[in-house]
Amino acid sequence: MRWFEKSVFYEVYMKSFCDGNADGFGDFIGLKERLPYLRELGVTGLWLTPFYPSMQVDNGYDVSDYMNVDPIYGTMADFRDFMTAAKQNGMAVIIDIVLNHTAINHSWFKAHPEYYVWKEAPNNWESFFGGSAFTYSAEQNAYYYHSFAKEQVDLNWTKPAVMQEAKQILQFWLEEGVAGFRFDVINNLTVDTTFPDNPFDELGEMIHKFDRNQPGVQAVIAELASFCRACKPDVFLVGEISSDDLNEIASYSRNDLLDVTFNFNFGSIEKLAVTKIFDELVRMEEVIPERLPTLFFGSHDMGRLMSRLANENRSVAKLLAFLMLTARGIPFIYNGEEVGMRNQVFGAIHELRDIQGMQAYHLALQDGASEQSALEVANQKTRDVGRGPMLFADGKSFSEGKPWILGRNETDLDKLEMFRYYKRLLEFRGQAGFQTEAYKKLVLEEDAIQYVRGRYLFVANFGETDFSIKKSGKLAFGEAMQSENYFIVSPFSGVVIELEA
Structure with missing residues (x-):
């Protein structure tokens, strides 16, 4: 039995969890202060969203330096103090790693343009945020590829030097004591530069057929996984797979690839439907019977469980927690679920910070929508709804300063009662010993x-x-x-x- 098969992980959205220096941003000082809170809750693993130096165009998923800490989160000394405290509190720490792309201001972009994907002229590929996935560089007299924002430049995984750089990064953090990695959009790695045009569906929406799951991508992931396991045999490797095809998602979870992959068909459903949830539990058993699935109903990329699925009903939110923490799989609690946090609500575009929501707003205006209608589109598309400042069960606020994200942030009327339910459930899970039972x-x-x-x-x-x-x-x-x-x-x-x- 591997250690993570019995674990319950808690996703910490770094910017919004706990601000230790009153500058409005969550940081390692604040996170360290709240470790007793997490220990009391009963989680045994933490997943940290990116904390590296970044342009913050996509809230840290645009990395400028892979082997350092962004000043808004503190220093490497703060990180190390936190890691020591996490170990003392019995918690393993996995960290987000973004190897599909770097920020455009990463030193590699000027020093090693060959690390990136270039094309003389764009094809029809669209960014996952909307608009063309290619932007012209006068310096290179070519178009660079960005599957997300134009500030997020895709790496060229046909280049052996990119693999060597990635291995150095992974080894650095493993030597700092992290227990594993959550690989961001790992099936999007560009390993085929023939660039066939993508098809469209009957509604005119692009089908991302050729810009993800490219031939050879699993071989790249296998090499990364093998390297990690050579450095740390009990490393935990988690994959975010850009797909809603469970067979495709499961294909990345193998002994030579990743330990687990997130199944968004289960975790990110938009409306509560017991048949949908049950069918997905059954399908996960059929498709990946020899491996543990992941179990979650929230993350930084979706609306909050309490608002999206429970319709503000505390009993429903508790029941979803019950299922997540007792069904077969490795659970991932998103910070704030244990106190019933609700969706952040935005009354003006200047309150948004998420590029996905802001881009949807501007595209709606370009299509002739009124400002109010465009704002409604932004509220529907933005991932900021789930990124509000943390509201703790003990009443402690996220920050004494003005938070980095605005809007209205609410929670269930009785945070402590919800917290106690999660705590009792986690205590039972730990004592009953059914975690790996089929x-x-x-x-x-x-x-x-x-x-x-x-x-x-x-x-x-x-x-x-x-x-x-x-x-x-x-x-x-x-x-x-x-x-x-x-x-x-x-x-x-x-x-x-x-x-x-």
Whole structure:
């Protein structure tokens, strides 16, 4: 059993978690201060979003220097102090690594333009943020490729020197004590520079057929993974895969590739649908039966669980947490879920910081939309809705200064009650020892998802009426009425029954 198979990870959105020096930005001083909070919650792993020097065009996913700390987050000494404290608190730390592209102000762009992807004339590829994926450089008299913002220049993975640079970066952070990496959009690496035009669907939307999952990309990832494991045999490698095809997502999770990959078909659904959730649990078992899936309902790239799925209903939010922390897989809690944080709301374009939302706003204006309509589009498209300043269960504010992101930030009325639920659930998970148990049963009856793992039966009732189940055993977690051998589970409740031997 590998250490991460029993772990519960907590995503820290660095800019918005805890500001230790009152400048409005989260930092390592603040994160270190809040480690006791995370220890009390019961998480055993942390995933940190990028904290490297950056232009901050895409909030750190445009890296200017891979082997340093951006001053807004502190210094390398602050990072090392945090890492020492994290170890003392029993927490492993994995960090985001962005190897698809660098910021345009990275020293490589001038010193080593051959590290990047160039073309004499653009093809029809569009940026994932909208508009052409090619921008002209007068200095090179050619167009450089950027699958995201024009300030995020894609690396050319046909060049052996790029691989050597990447290995140095990975080794540097492993030697600093990190337990692993979350590889950002790792299947987008450019390893084929023939550039066929992408097709379009019947609605006129581009199908990103040739600018991701290129032939040879898995060989590149295998070399990176092998290098990491040679440096640190128990390293944890997580992949963000730009795809909604589970077979494609799963193809990157193998012994010679990544340990796990995020399945956004499960985690980022827009509306609560118990059949959709159940079907995806079943599909993950069918497609990746010998590996653990990932379980999450939120991240920095989507609306918050409480607003998007629970419709501000605390019971539904708790039930989603119950499922995430008891189903088979490795859970990832997004910071703020444990206190019921809701979507950030923006009343003016100047309050936004996310390039995706701002670009959608300007494209809408170009298409003739009114300013109000364009703002509505921006609120729908922006990832900032899930990036508001952290609201802690103990009432401590994110910062004593003006936060880096504006807008209205809300949470559930009783943060502490929600926090206590997560804490009890995590305590039970740790004590019961079912984390790596396979499903003995996985069924959907009425609106209740049921699964047996080890000696426990888990019942997640997503229905609006009571659900009755005839079983012999005792209640191990949650609340349910008992009548003879029946357990009656209330609407939007999760319970665990310890079955009789």
